[in-house]
Amino acid sequence: MRGVDEQQYLDLCRDVRGGSLYPMTKDMNMAELVVHIERSVQRIAHALLKSRLAEDPRSDPPEPVCCKCQGKLRIQEHAQRRQINTAIGEIEYWRAYGVCDRCGHTAAPLDEALGIPSFGPSVEVMRKISHAAATARSFGMAADILKEHAGIEMSAKQVRVNSEAEGARAAAARALEVESFRKGAQIAGPGAAADLIVVTADGGRIQTRQSDKDKEDDEKGGVWKEDKVGAVYDASPRKDPAARKAPEYDGAKALMKTYAATMQSWDEFGYMLRVEAQKRGYMEAKEKLFISDGAQSLRTFRQDHFREATFILDWYHAVEHLSGCAKAAFAENTEEYVAWYKRVKKKLWAGNLDGVIESIEKESARVGKPQPKEHESSPRVILHRNIGYFSDNRDGMDYPRFRAEGWPIGSGVAEGAVKQFGMRLKGSEKFWNGFGFGPGAEEMLALCALHRSEDGRWEEYWRRRAQPSARHNSR
Template sequence: MELPSTALLPHAYQSLVRLGTHLPFAQVVKELQALLDICISEATVRRCTLHTGVIAEAIQTEQAHPQQTRPRFPLPLATPNEQMVMGSDGGMVPLKGGVWAEVKTAVFAQVVTETASKSASEKGKTHDHSYFSRLTDAHTFADLASAEIARRGITIAKSVCAIQDGAEWLQGFVDGHRCDAVRILDFAHAAEYLGRVAEQGELAGQHVPKGWLTVMLHELKHHGPTRIMKHLAWWQKHRPLPSVSDALRYFGKRLAQMDYPQFQAQGWPIGSGMVESANKVVMQARLKGAGMHWEPGNVNPMLALRGEMCNERWEESWQHQQRWCKDQRHMQRRQQSEEKRARCAQELRVRIVHICLRLPSSTFAPQPAPRKGRTEGQKRWGRQTFSRHVLQEGSAKK
């Protein structure tokens, strides 16, 4: 019946894993007791949920490298869209031992075009989001995210924009998958640098005009960074501050990514709110609860399950997991059969050796080839021929 290794039936087992993907393991024990009247330990909930997460992670890794393995779980054909948007960011997750590690998250979505928008306010908004998260380095993350990128049709879309902050690994991520994407610096990230300038100026006792920050943000959003750079250059010359130097250096490398009027005219969003919400929905909602500290090896299995849940592909993923388990059982039985065959062959060879060791040595001596001609008896008594007719006549005389 292909039942799981626990004492639970398939529906109860899937309910356990699904609740473990949403809630802390201790709360899953109470929910199973209340909903299905099943008494189970917290350790069993943790073991079953993480075991399923390991399988989900392995399937997603196999889909990301179809050229290396036989494509058992092919991705559905992507539907090309006119405008697609992608964004990436990192969030910190607490590990055991008081260590914090960065979980990288990528989000992909469609942009509401002019033909699809019902009002002017909806222009530039995104919908149909999907997510991918992993605790790994930037290069490996880019490779593993290729499955979700291919599934969403990022590589074949007519035009793509990438909204993100100025981290170097984010630029490499975009270069590896869609080098011609429109690069947009998150407007909130740029506003943060300007806010630091105003804050440090007030703390240093310098005169900051009232509403200076609001005016600068309006200018940046509707007219671009030209006037902003002039203000910062004047401030650096007459009122030098560390925040002003940081803003000039940061903006100077990313002026092409701050042409917000043109981006808005083309229908692109200028804020990375979808990436910030992705960190909260996928990672923080489950992995950053009160008092939680994770083993490093348990983070990615949980992120794999969270991704399937947030992408609304739970049923598809569950079917793939059942097939994976079936294939693993088949491979295990085949391996055991081969091992048993090899073991039997080895035992047979050992028995043959033992039998040969008990026989006299003359048994294994080479025997002389039979000689042609008369035998020794024939030489001694002469050749005697006894045909069938002679024997019948002799018996008749008797």
């Protein structure tokens, strides 16, 4: 085999340079020239890689070693054929393949030395597939992007299978970290302590469609499942006592944002986000904040996992609750509605929580107490519940103080991610028919969080992923 591929490569270079393979005619436009040259370079790159693989001394080593147990690898075939999809096209090559009689591990020493996965496409192709799958709205769109941008031809289903396998890998790596944290392992943050670490979390609802035969009558239109998304970021707030009374306010900007997302329970998510926060220097930070809505699930979540942080009830959620009260007390967009809403919102901005709660109590008394089993959308129930909401969360609504500290008062970073990740999952929905909902969504969320995090972990992940398996073991 050796030498043959090298000769082919040299012949090809000569043909390309001489113009006999792809003649460049005088009337070609720029687009045609670029396509033409790209195709030539691709052909050469392909031949070069093939010749390089054929000549690799690791292809059939004299004393092959098992990378699992360091025992002797018994070669069964000296030139077994392998085909792999790479970023420069499908490559066919031949290498030795054997089995370890001690531990049963089967391997091709060349593949292990090169960091080539034992099945599926090469790592750099997996990276492109994962990137397209995490950023496009659906697997079909991802397949289209891969074809147009990278010349990778793949069905939507193949994109799904490959990206979910990669997402499962990312999720498994994360699960290991969480598990060791739960067993008491220390998680080191970055060297320098941040002025402020902000943790925010929010839940989104994803509607899933299931095949009709699985569907119960009360599930018409699909099953709702909750995805949980959290963001951690650092910031450098500037104290300003005048902001206490300011009518407008921009809190400290988020610097570097990283994410965690899951379909698992709030408690599982709590450990996951806590690990994420620790990695970002939560423990070392001079100030710690937790910003979220005041929903019961989030309250328990915060108390269980982020007790050390100052709680801030997301300003926009608080305002939304006020507008809900205004709608329950008055007809929407009437003069009284607008006047009440503006007045109470001003009280909230000024930190006058007694005033806010009194105003809601007054309206609640006017419309009357909820009846037993009254529907949650009834004005009586809404007003009654919001008395509880504002009373229970009042520690998180000291907005004048938060503004004077220069702290952010909104959980927009987490909500933005909830929207984006949720959109991604909704776009994939039809491919999950018949698969149930669980598998797939979790893997895509792990992949989306990995890709979207701004600390370079996507790069780092793929750098490690391309490492030879032997080097993994020696670590």
